[in-house]
Amino acid sequence: MVTIESSIKVRLVKIGELAKLTGCSVQSIRHYEKEKLLATLRRSDGNFRLYDSATVDQLKFIKHCRSLDLSLAEIRQLIALNQQPGMGCEDVNRMIDSHIEQVALRINELQDLQDKLMALRTSCASQSTVKECGILQTLSVSRK
Amino acid sequence: MVTIESSIKVRLVKIGELAKLTGCSVQSIRHYEKEKLLATLRRSDGNFRLYDSATVDQLKFIKHCRSLDLSLAEIRQLIALNQQPGMGCEDVNRMIDSHIEQVALRINELQDLQDKLMALRTSCASQSTVKECGILQTLSVSRK
DNA sequence: CTTAAACTCTATGGTAACTATAGAGTCAAG
DNA sequence: CTTGACTCTATAGTTACCATAGAGTTTAAG
Ligand SMILES: [Zn+2]
Ligand SMILES: [Zn+2]
Ligand SMILES: [Zn+2]
Ligand SMILES: [Zn+2]
Numbered sequence: 171m172v173t174i175e176s177s178i179k180v181r182l183v184k185i186g187e188l189a190k191l192t193g194c195s196v197q198s199i200r201h202y203e204k205e206k207l208l209a210t211l212r213r214s215d216g217n218f219r220l221y222d223s224a225t226v227d228q229l230k231f232i233k234h235c236r237s238l239d240l241s242l243a244e245i246r247q248l249i250a251l252n253q254q255p256g257m258g259c260e261d262v263n264r265m266i267d268s269h270i271e272q273v274a275l276r277i278n279e280l281q282d283l284q285d286k287l288m289a290l291r292t293s294c295a296s297q298s299t300v301k302e303c304g305i306l307q308t309l310s311v312s313r314k
Numbered sequence: 315m316v317t318i319e320s321s322i323k324v325r326l327v328k329i330g331e332l333a334k335l336t337g338c339s340v341q342s343i344r345h346y347e348k349e350k351l352l353a354t355l356r357r358s359d360g361n362f363r364l365y366d367s368a369t370v371d372q373l374k375f376i377k378h379c380r381s382l383d384l385s386l387a388e389i390r391q392l393i394a395l396n397q398q399p400g401m402g403c404e405d406v407n408r409m410i411d412s413h414i415e416q417v418a419l420r421i422n423e424l425q426d427l428q429d430k431l432m433a434l435r436t437s438c439a440s441q442s443t444v445k446e447c448g449i450l451q452t453l454s455v456s457r458k
Numbered sequence: 459c460t461t462a463a464a465c466t467c468t469a470t471g472g473t474a475a476c477t478a479t480a481g482a483g484t485c486a487a488g
Numbered sequence: 489c490t491t492g493a494c495t496c497t498a499t500a501g502t503t504a505c506c507a508t509a510g511a512g513t514t515t516a517a518g
Contacts, residue, residue, distance in 0.1 A: 184466075184514095186464095186465065195506080196466085198504080198505065217512085218466055218467075219467090238434070248450065252444065252450055256445065258444070259438060259442050259449070262438065262444070262447050262450060263438055263449070266434060266449060269431060270431045273428050273431065274428065277424045281421065284414065284421065286381075287382055290410060294403060294406065296407065297402075298402070298403050299403060300395055300398055300401045300403045301399035303403035303406050306396055309375055310375050310378075311378075330495080339476085341476065345477095358485085358495095359484090362485080363495085363496090385474080
């Protein structure tokens, strides 16, 4: 923790403490900076990154988005939108809708996969040899 | 297509035709070779890869496995097992079981995600501005 | 004041399973 | 024998990081 004198006193934290405050890793934070999701406004004399509490909140926002599996590109877009408070939010809605759709698609794919895997699994009688293993035999036959 | 004279005549295909026969991309095939899943037994005088029908089958096996989302490492293991016909096939069963479990876990994760996304989506009244968008507001609040 | 632990810096390489180039060489038909 | 289609190797890019190396900084204790 570092306290800097200017017109106001601001509590600044180094990257390790920011990581603890938000539950992000230090590498992630540097990565977000490289990807322009998070700015480092100050550096110490020795070139250490210093963050204020607004940045802590910004990173929490990012983390929240990531927990919903939004991509860094999508988060970047949300941040940009957030800076246009007067605009309509249809783009936000569209993004979330499309995300929901992607997730639904993926769930369906995986469910199909699961069904196929279960079917495959039943083709082996547990006490079999490799030569007679129904799983390997099934895998060797191509499907249409 | 190339026909080579040895003790037997063998029909050999180049990589492009192998790709068509199996539905794999040419790059995938070369990638599988680099990853030791598929051997190139012959080359033309000009160094083109030439494949026989056994290799076509081998690639179909790989493709079938990939359609079940088995990793290349797992497929490599299955191929190795296939070459030990006398052994018990418990390892095969274990691999499929563990795969099924992974897929189930992933489905659950995605379902959780889906629920959160739907809840988030309801927080926006469609005709809103960015400043008042419930989605952005929700994302700005960290959860415990 | 000095030293050592703990922290941070940049840069680089790795992950998985490919896709997409670039630039050069090969093959098959006309 | 030319030309277009094909193939070759090598390299970079994809995604969101993690891991490491080697160097410098900070801070607390001695
Ligand atoms: Zn998305
Ligand atoms: Zn079996
Ligand atoms: Zn697996
Ligand atoms: Zn909205």
